Amino acid sequence: MSDLTSAGAAIGGAPVAGDGPTTDAPGGSGKERSASLWADARRQLVRDPVFMIAFLYILVVGSMAAFPKLWTSQDPRNCDTARSRIAPSGEHPFGFDILGCDYYSHAIYGARPSMVIAIMATTAIVVFGGVLGLLAGYYGGWVDTIISRVMDIFFSLPFLLGAIVFLTVIKRQNVWTIAMVLFLLAWPTIARIIRGSVISSKDLDYVHAAKAVGARNGRIMFRHILPNAIAPMLVYATIVLGSFVAAEATLTFLGVGLQPPAQSWGIMISTHQVYFLEDPWLLLFPCGLLVGTVLSFILMGDALRDALDPKFR
């Protein structure tokens, strides 16, 4: 899962740990210009076929997660070992899994945990990492030192190893705990991105001007500095959503992820990967859905970055 940390590096600029300034924070743009930046970006994205396809795919998967009943009327828990591993047919497009449960409805219901974990963890890192990055970058000094050291501590745990260690301890492996572990291990990256872009924009003239007219720190941070950091954060968050969907599957493979009888794509893949020579569809269906989702998130992130970074115009 090196992509988790490295994806951030690819976007945030300098990937180096420690105090290296992030180099490619978007240029200082005032409020008016940023409004037009967003409008430009939207126009460019709508015209980008890759982005639109990826976006539609995510909408489809999102609706599976939110309203599985729209997609299937079968109960995925209605199983009978007599139907074990029956190949796909018209009525059961994905066939049956080894316990004889309908695989299609399984796949539909499996979207929810994967998506919920990814969305919860991403929201958490954006809020928490964002705030800490903002504080560290804005105040500097001791605040920065302490926050940076804590970031270093979490950053030094390689992602998979850290997740194994945390999850073997927590035991209760459900959607909440997995989201929490993903959050714990991934927040420093986003904090670092924000911190870098805050540092590079806090010395800008309009910030000094705001200070000079007596604006409070909170106002300066949220009204004047944060908007600059939103673009790289949004890009990173989109990509990280994809990595989290993949991470859920990998953790399940390593035996520390979700546990049956919960349904998730990760469980479907790791349970059935051993059968892929005999009954490849058991692996291909969930894997295809998963890869499509991850791919879509990453491509969306890419398109977003291209659209939001004026240098690429």
Added chain:
Amino acid sequence: MGRYVIRRLLQFIPTVLGTMFLLHYITSLAIQFSGNPVRALFGDRTPPPALLEAITERLGYGDPCLDQRGNPCFGLFLDRLQNIFFHFDFGINLRQRDVTDLVADALPFTLKLLVIAIVFEAVVGIAAGVLAGLRGGSFTDYLVKISTVFVISVPIFVLGVVVREFVGVKFGNVLRGQEWIPDVISVGVFAPVFKQEYPLASLIIPGMVLGAVSLATTARLTRTSIMENIRADYVRTARAKGLTNKRVIGVHTLRNSLIPVITFLGVDIGAAMAGAVVTETIFNVPGIGRLVTFSARTGESSVVVGVVTMLVLVVLLANLLVDILYAVLDPRIRYE
């Protein structure tokens, strides 16, 4: 310059201690909440309490603070620090072997694997990134983009198993059936899993699988960096001076563009080590990753923590060196 290095070194100490304490606390919690791992050694048989006690004592799980849920066990932590820094002792496993021995046995394999992985991702990743970056928006660009992103999206364990079965077993068996192919290729490189007789050749494919994950990032980073630099003023100046295109790209653009890529590769060693957890298990490489997976599965938290602590120390040291190197290379940083 000197001050920056000293400051950076001073920051290093609390980070190391903090990380080690985090790991220590996690394992203490693991034992407090999930019970004595020694019990699992006996499986379905219930061992006599005296025997269980004796083995527990010998493994150092006998400390009373491990019975109190939530207790951070500071005493034990200090003991552990002492052992690590004064005796270089990272504990023992359930089979009573030193973790340092285990790591020493496993390290050469992992190092070889990492070198192959990094070389692979650097060479292929940079080449793909340069191609894509120079012709932004072209077919090559899209091809590189889609293929690298595709590799990221496939979970590495699926990729590894598929490669093992199709390349190592199916394709390898075809090769092994051909007389004219030298053994080092058919039996070595295309061995389904790691092979003692060909310690380097049989690691090539696992190394490539491991490198494939970061390959995408390397390529994307190179692409971004090239695209930025190609528009930079100094490149325009070089062109204006009338230098050949080859020289402009080869010397001016590429060299500057590679700085972030190379730093990324340095930092990526830590991530690649984590990736080795999966790759080594699938290809039976007797390295550190397989050691950690195996210990995690059998609940040998002492080994997991010992090994992870060592790895973290290595990662932190690497980060420190990269930072100092960065400061040497980039004057803006040290005057920050």
Added chain:
Amino acid sequence: MRGKFLKVAVVATATAMLATACGGGSNDDESAGKTGGTLKVYNAEPAFLTPSGGDDEPSLYVIRQLYRGLVKYNAQTSAVENDLAESVESTDQKLWTIKLKSGYTFDNGEPVNADSFIRSWNFAAYSPNAQNNGYFMKRIAGIKDVQSQDPDGDGPQKAPEPKAKELAGLKKVDDLTFTVELEAPFSGFPTTIGYPGFFPMAQACVDDIAKCNETPIGNGPYKIDGSWQHNVAINLVRSDSWKGDAGKPDRIEYRIFADVDAGYAAFQGGELDVMYTLPPARYKEAKATYGDRMFELAGDSFTYVGFPLYMDEFKDKKIRQAISLVIDRQSIIDAVFDGRFAPASGFVAPSFEGARPDVCKYCQKDVEKAKQLLAEAGGWPAGKKLTLWANAGAGHDQWLQAVGDQIKAALGIDYELKVNLQFAEYLETADKKKFTGLFRLGWGPDYPFMETFLYPLYGTGAGSNNSGYSNAEFDALMKEGDSAASMQAALPSYQKAEDILGEELPVIPMWWRKEAAIYSENVDQFVWNAVADADYGATSLKQN
């Protein structure tokens, strides 16, 4: 940590053997296979290579070639035969006299005599030595004195030194004779001492046990070449000091794998000669590919689903019978295990002497009868979910889910799985009797004697009685069998005890594992010992 830990026993009937070694007994081995060559075999990383320490399958596979003990098991009939022992005799089943053959030595030149055995058994039993096989010395008189009890359970005080250093029950008579006194009569004693925990150890080995673990000093047909290359390989070569029947291959190389799927890939790539086990999901494929080179044998590893009899819901035996009646074992085996297991209808492995079919009257699917029994028992509390327990990460959740589905479909009792405890915590939950519903556990025999499947699991207060079952009549019958005049004479009492279980169902018998091994085209004759499993020393290679 999956599967069983002990591999000591089976009494396979001749028909159950898909025997590879042709002809009659084991004495015509000389003519059966040629000697020479290097045999490359699959193995997992052993825990220990000392007789006193190694108690897991991978360790035993190596130890059995490095060391030899008092008795061995016949490859086909699994009858106990003397190996290093001249005789093992007793008149009262309590005091046993063991006479040794002379002329055997360890690889370092030390003689194998009465002292080597007494030394080894004492070393294993003395609790400060912390040897896993100390468990097996539990029947020898004086065991309590060499194992110290912690004064305050799990607490802060260290366990004191044990009262004695040596087992009071072991006495040397002369160089080649010693006596063993047991705590209580046990007619099956001779079957137990073929287990590697009872193999001898050299003085030099006990003096530096850590070194002996890395570079074993054995007394068997093979000795180690170099030392144990942890996680990579263990190489054995023929030992010159061995006086008994020589091993077939000149060299045995154990390749160590952490993952059975990786091992199977290596076998497919032609890098291994023998794999003693298969990845469960590859069984069908392996059978299709290697058909005539696959060896199968009804196994003796028992999987059961236990009832927590300490819970009120399960006190009525009709409830237990009803639940057992709705499980279609064969269909679960077919779906989840590729049909590899044999459904259980009793509590003793079918291959054991004294085992009978259909001891359990409630182990064939009969939904009508189950509903009736459930109604007679007053039904299941409405709305209460049945909890099913298994340890995490060992693939048990699949079949347990199928069991739950069948109970839900037949009796309308909804279920939930509790499958997130690692094995250590799971076993602790079992020891402390804290399960809140049905729990899966397994059992492997300690020795080829019916008793091993009965008392340890269902005797009142016995070590692995996780259901908390207690029945005075059962206990009395077991005692009667233990003090019977011979192993044969003990069987009827044990069978009566098993009948009680068949009616009371303290646990639901699920299935017996089937052993499946595959070997390569290089192998001439593959030998599987019904008790000790794959016998690499007796397996011969094709010679060109």
